[in-house]
Amino acid sequence: MTAMKKWVLAWVCLSFSLMAHAGNPRSGGGSPPAPGTERYERRCQSRAPQRTVKPQGTLLWGTRRDWDAGKAADERSSVLVSASLEPLRQADAQVKGLKLDGGRLVAVSTSGSGLPGGRGVVGAVLQGKAGDGKPVEVAICGAEPSAEDPGMVWYRIETWNALAQEWENPCVALDRVPDPRALAIQGVWDASGARQDVPGQLTFACENGALTKCIRWGYKPWEHRDGQSLAALHQACTRMARADYCGNGRSHTRQETAIDMYDRLGVLARTTESSAEWDVARASFEAAWAPDGATCLARTRDGRALETVLQECPGRFSADAVLDLGEGDRCAVRRVDLSPAAALLRNQSYGGPSGL
Template identity: 80%
Template sequence: MTATLKFLLAWVCLQLPLQAYAERPRTESVAAPVPEADRYALRCQSRAPHRTVKPQGTMLWGTRRDWDTEKVTDERSSVLVSASLKPLRRADAQVTALKLEGGHLVATSTSFAPGTPEGSRVIGAVLQGTASDGKPVEVAICGAEPSPEDPGMVWYRIEAWNALAQEWENPCVALDRVPDPRALAVRGVWDSSGTHREVPGQLTFACENGAITKCIHWGYKPWASREGQTLAGLHQACTRMARADYCGNGRSHTHEDTGIDMYDRLGVIARTTESSAEWDLARASFEAAWAPDGATCLARTRDGRALETILQECPDRFRADAALDLGEGDRCTVRRVDVNPRTALLRNQSYGPRKAAVSPASGL
């Protein structure tokens, strides 16, 4: 038998199983049809953000720490922490000033052509910004995109002047899930300790991958209110919770993309009560309760380090105590010395350390 004939026979043998598999009848699962009235009743429903698939992280502003990527910098550093609404460094000839209303910027002008979109009026404006080290940095507004979920909130595409490279660059940190991050304009400024301060005429361009913006996206809009109560305190507590900033000093105790479940006193976000592909109740347990200036009590740390390390990091803030029951199964063993943990605005669960597998041979 020639080599060519052997090759042809081998090829035929390989194709027969494939052909049989291709001709095998398929069995697909088809959902039962929804009655027409029900189908139309389900259209255009508002979709609450699924917080358990919105991973938290270590960044506060979501900005680069330094323009020099080779430089080792502290996590509390940023190339852009605030911007001033006036005086404008540069703007369209018609724009005389900018002001912040809720979640968007508004341009004051001498005249605009009828029908000019509100967002486009601020494009091209250059504001005077400040880095965490106090150095000035210019920031330009390059685009404005109204949020589909909230017309009163606008996403801005910004660029800051990189004096090191002598070019305009997006100061926001890009991640795989958000490779081209935008920013929100939020009233006030956050300092290196993570503390928010209201400063007249000052705002923060909070980038998409940072805790300030994540907490807004989860539902805690600092300019909004619920049942007559402002959400500003809840938003600030959320920025501490998102980064596991227990001591309220701006230091995180977590890792990027760690899953969490949060729930608050005002009912903006309720506790997750059913497991899903994104959240496993069997693995989740209470972690901490939160106030705007950090944790009020802890059961454990999010990144697995010993609670003693937190007591050492802020020695006069917490004390180890008998277990305190906060209700609904939430119990903490380390509590603030100056705050009643039961007054916390926000609580969260996270996944604790996985238990080591038990070997049948060990008898344990």
């Protein structure tokens, strides 16, 4: 082969390499947004290595705060806070939308009937919304019936990351749950942690968030106990799990902090014997809880002074007198606008009393 032929062959190979690199949306640079059809074809494809995210404290939705890992984001922000059941952005031809049946999604056909056996759910793309109100698409990539509850289904979801031009799992990964799934829950939670029942809207609650933890602890909002809905107990639990004393969406705890809870409906009872997971001798009463935050406190979970809580939500609590709830549970401060009977559950945690 002559030198000229070798030069031409090398030039052709290099040109094809550059063209392939320019056409790869993952190669960085100013890649244009992927067209709708091609973008949907790229959903639910496993990738390696996965992006790693460090624990961000106790989460409500269990989702990332922002797609930009280097950006400082408020703990009350999220890349995904809600999704619409219909119309769907992408679905099988016979699927009109989705509906919630307890703890699982059901595809609704164009004729209005539900499709049996979970058909039509996996592969659907829903229109979602981020914490800042911007639209975001959510793809359902897998469905796994819960081993502990046949009526509950775990979903593997991905959302479209417009920053990276990729489909990514919006759920925060932790060491104990490195590839988190999500539950579909009726209702929408705002930045303050308050729940609104918005018709046609649901929340994908990730495994490492308080919404899902409270369900796994027994407070399934779609179920009833002694004729009473567990929705209010579930909401009170989300405040307790995050130590959201003021009911403003701000947590006062650390990741993986041990707690013990007990409620007035008897779903969970107070732990009276020590085990490898819980030391009764170290535990003491912390607070009582309603759906909108603590009704009274004995101390804080993370050790900060009670004054800091009073300053965070001025006028909400009073420290005029000690409130005795019985069974050794005594509060140092109490809500001024609620009676003690409004508390749905109480909790203990480790730590000594912190006076005013």
